Amino acid sequence: MRQQKYISCHAPLCFFMGEIELKDLVVIITGAGGGLGRQYALSFASRGAKVVVNDLGGTLGGSGTSTKAADVVVDEIRKDGGTAVANYDNVVTNPDGIVRTAVEAFGTVHVLINNAGILKDAAFKNMTEKQFLDVLDVHLNGAFKLTKLCWPLFRQQKFGRIIMTTSPAGLYGNFGQTNYSAAKMGLVGLAETLAKEGAKYNIKANAIAPLAKSRMTETVMPPDVLKKLLPEKVAPLVLYLSSRGCNCSGCIFEVAAGLFAQIRWERSGGLLLKPDESLTPEAILSKFSQVTDFTNAQYPTQLNDYNSLLEQAKKLPPNDQGS
Numbered sequence: 372m373r374q375q376k377y378i379s380c381h382a383p384l385c386f387f388m389g390e391i392e393l394k395d396l397v398v399i400i401t402g403a404g405g406g407l408g409r410q411y412a413l414s415f416a417s418r419g420a421k422v423v424v425n426d427l428g429g430t431l432g433g434s435g436t437s438t439k440a441a442d443v444v445v446d447e448i449r450k451d452g453g454t455a456v457a458n459y460d461n462v463v464t465n466p467d468g469i470v471r472t473a474v475e476a477f478g479t480v481h482v483l484i485n486n487a488g489i490l491k492d493a494a495f496k497n498m499t500e501k502q503f504l505d506v507l508d509v510h511l512n513g514a515f516k517l518t519k520l521c522w523p524l525f526r527q528q529k530f531g532r533i534i535m536t537t538s539p540a541g542l543y544g545n546f547g548q549t550n551y552s553a554a555k556m557g558l559v560g561l562a563e564t565l566a567k568e569g570a571k572y573n574i575k576a577n578a579i580a581p582l583a584k585s586r587m588t589e590t591v592m593p594p595d596v597l598k599k600l601l602p603e604k605v606a607p608l609v610l611y612l613s614s615r616g617c618n619c620s621g622c623i624f625e626v627a628a629g630l631f632a633q634i635r636w637e638r639s640g641g642l643l644l645k646p647d648e649s650l651t652p653e654a655i656l657s658k659f660s661q662v663t664d665f666t667n668a669q670y671p672t673q674l675n676d677y678n679s680l681l682e683q684a685k686k687l688p689p690n691d692q693g694s
């Protein structure tokens with residue numbers, strides 16, 4: 372094997388020179404019967420990973436079931452000499468069945484790709500509670516349940532890789548998708564905290580926000596744009612983040628059409644007011660431009676970064692109102 376070398380370990384995203392090592396890793400990919408998940412499954416298998424291709428085979432809105440979606444992908448992998456088993460369980464109602472399939476076929480789980488998803492779009496004024504909760508269930512609760520089941524295995528073997536599939540719609544909001552945006556942003560928080568809790572067990576959790584051609588985007592994007600958005604352009608990042616040598620955790624990436632970019636939190640330099648009776652809505656109004664001034668921005672990655680802000684406030688001299 373070629374020698375591997377870090378270019379930088381100071382930045383949260385560490386680029387790795389050399390081979391990505393995935394051979395014999397056991398990978399669960401939920402919703403792998405089509406779109407992005409299918410491509411991940413093919414890519415992992417082509418690198419010698421053992422893949423559980425989970426998909427309940429329903430419609431984009433989440434109704435119906437079929438074994439065909441997962442079976443077709445497994446056949447494709449096996450025809451190419453790869454190793455895969457199909458699983459048709461619903462991530463919401465039978466996550467145990469998915470993990471059981473992996474353990475019975477391959478002995479454990481090393482990598483969990485939470486990818487299954489549905490859409491039930493509606494403007495907020497029309498969105499029903501059922502539409503809201505159904506979408507949260509598949510994306511957020513499904514990912515929670517699968518992760519919860521894999522967590523003891525990851526801790527015990529001191530190795531685990533988790534990918535949460537968020538979305539630009541979660542990071543930035545998107546008309547008609549309050550349910551989807553809420554679920555997708557929930558997955559970011561889940562990944563960020565899992566990264567912290569998993570650190571000492573070599574468990575890495577990251578979130579990706581892809582844009583790709585699939586049945587989710589086929590009806591809303593023009594064909595010439597879709598041509599550039601092949602799932603093949605997303606899979607390499609997922610493989611990198613799942614690899615043994617990956618040193619990156621708690622990060623969010625946007626990925627589409629060959630672009631790979633990290634997203635991070637940015638806090639403005641801020642307005643510091645003395646916490647006494649002078650701290651009024653009017654005081655904020657008069658200096659609101661300081662609240663939103665990013666000239667001296669900070670990039671917090673943990674709660675302690677917030678505590679340091681409070682420490683700063685304590686140092687304010689008496690009667691100083693942040694002017």
Ligand code: NAD
Binds near residue numbers: 426440539587
């Ligand atoms: P897709 O519809 O082709 O894939 C989703 C798969 O999940 C389907 O095969 C579906 O059968 C399966 N699934 C749905 N509910 C399930 C359940 N309860 N249990 C098991 N399987 C279930 O769409 P895609 O674009 O490949 O989406 C994959 C993921 O990427 C989703 O989480 C989606 O929200 C996310 N995403 C996609 C895009 C994009 O541009 N395509 C953008 C942002 C995020």
